Amino acid sequence: MPTITNQIRRLRFEHGEMTQQELAERVRVTRQTIIAIEGGKYTPSLELAFRLGRAFNVGVEDVFRWNEDSEYGSVNNAG
Numbered sequence: 001m002p003t004i005t006n007q008i009r010r011l012r013f014e015h016g017e018m019t020q021q022e023l024a025e026r027v028r029v030t031r032q033t034i035i036a037i038e039g040g041k042y043t044p045s046l047e048l049a050f051r052l053g054r055a056f057n058v059g060v061e062d063v064f065r066w067n068e069d070s071e072y073g074s075v076n077n078a079g
Contacts, residue, residue, distance in 0.1 A: 003067045008038045011056045011063065027051040 012018040020034045027034075027048060036042035037052075044052065053060045 004043055005040065005065045005067065006037060007063055007065070008034070008052065011058070015056055023052075023055060026055045 008023070012020070012023060020038070021031045024031045024034045028051070029048065033042065033044075037044055049060050049064060053063050056063065
């Protein structure tokens with residue numbers, strides 16, 4: 001099954017050791033939501049994913065990574 005990982009903890013520390021609470025306030029969620037996302041226990045909505053990227057001035061793909069190694073095989077654009 002594909003997995004989604006995130007770089008939130010690393011990005012927080014690269015941005016002045018931003019706390020989970022500070023990030024939560026910037027993206028308008030609770031600290032508990034940030035903890036769950038950071039720990040891989042919750043996948044955010046697309047809107048929240050974009051807000052998280054904006055909080056760090058990076059794109060969504062710099063915050064989240066999708067591991068395609070799954071039962072579905074890799075995706076290619078061959079047609």
